[in-house]
Amino acid sequence: xxxxxxxxxFGLIFxxxxxxxxxxxxxxxxxxxxIAGNWDPSxxxxxxxxxxxxxxxxxxxxxxxxxxxxxxxxxPTKRKLDVPLIGGSAVFGIGWGIAGFCPGGAIPALGxxxxxxxxxxxxxxxxxxxxxxxxxxAQQRVTQTA
Amino acid sequence: MTEFTPIPALIGGSLIGLSAxxxxxxxxxxxxxxxxxxxxLPPAAKDWGWRAAFLLGAIVAPILVPILSGYEVPFASPxxxxxxxxxxxxxxIGVFFASGCTSGHGxxxxxxxxxxxISATATFMVAxxxxxxxxxxxxxxx
Numbered sequence: 001x002x003x004x005x006x007x008x009x010f011g012l013i014f015x016x017x018x019x020x021x022x023x024x025x026x027x028x029x030x031x032x033x034x035i036a037g038n039w040d041p042s043x044x045x046x047x048x049x050x051x052x053x054x055x056x057x058x059x060x061x062x063x064x065x066x067x068x069x070x071x072x073x074x075x076p077t078k079r080k081l082d083v084p085l086i087g088g089s090a091v092f093g094i095g096w097g098i099a100g101f102c103p104g105g106a107i108p109a110l111g112x113x114x115x116x117x118x119x120x121x122x123x124x125x126x127x128x129x130x131x132x133x134x135x136x137x138a139q140q141r142v143t144q145t146a
Numbered sequence: 147m148t149e150f151t152p153i154p155a156l157i158g159g160s161l162i163g164l165s166a167x168x169x170x171x172x173x174x175x176x177x178x179x180x181x182x183x184x185x186x187l188p189p190a191a192k193d194w195g196w197r198a199a200f201l202l203g204a205i206v207a208p209i210l211v212p213i214l215s216g217y218e219v220p221f222a223s224p225x226x227x228x229x230x231x232x233x234x235x236x237x238x239i240g241v242f243f244a245s246g247c248t249s250g251h252g253x254x255x256x257x258x259x260x261x262x263x264i265s266a267t268a269t270f271m272v273a274x275x276x277x278x279x280x281x282x283x284x285x286x287x288x
Contacts, residue, residue: 007196011203021158053163054257067174092240093273099233127238
């Protein structure tokens, strides 16, 4: 129960940060990417401050044996660069550049009730489920041929 | 046209970072929207409860901000809804294969100096800048 309530609180902090910073606002995000036009550098400061706080905080947190409410830290184990990472990131970047929403910006934007946020999240979920099906299909073919 | 807003940017960014530190300290989890969201989509992960709570908190936040602080959250989408959906579909496919997005790779991953996250972030940032350049300055679109 404690885990659920605290996760809700941390989500609230995350969403407040997204809303105040401007990451929630596609017009601002797109102007950040538009370096040849009316460039708005605000999001550089958003990324910079988020990174600074996270980097300092993680240094202390990850020094511990385990998190406060779990047996272990759940960190990614992959180290090498691969095609899904870079290809997927490129496709994500194109989608972000078209819509002005990223997942972390769009989920809090749902709360504003604007149709564009709901349209983005619905399409994004369809994309995630499609990709998951594609990968499962590819993995089955690999195991069948092996 | 949007104005340069350094103070809200710094406050908001710090809160995003704080949320990531707290979720790591208590739950031992990366505060990445892709991973948290994917875990609640059917078939949901066994630990979907905290994920759903995090998402709910994130959705409620922009409703509470103006009520509690009086700060009206600026929002405008200049993109036609059909293109927003095209972008959403591409973003969903992309973040799934990349195992992360701006929050997971761009904030949490780079903060851990992960080579994969640094490469992913550089890739999606360059792709987004290139896409906006083509749409606005080559095609003359939104």
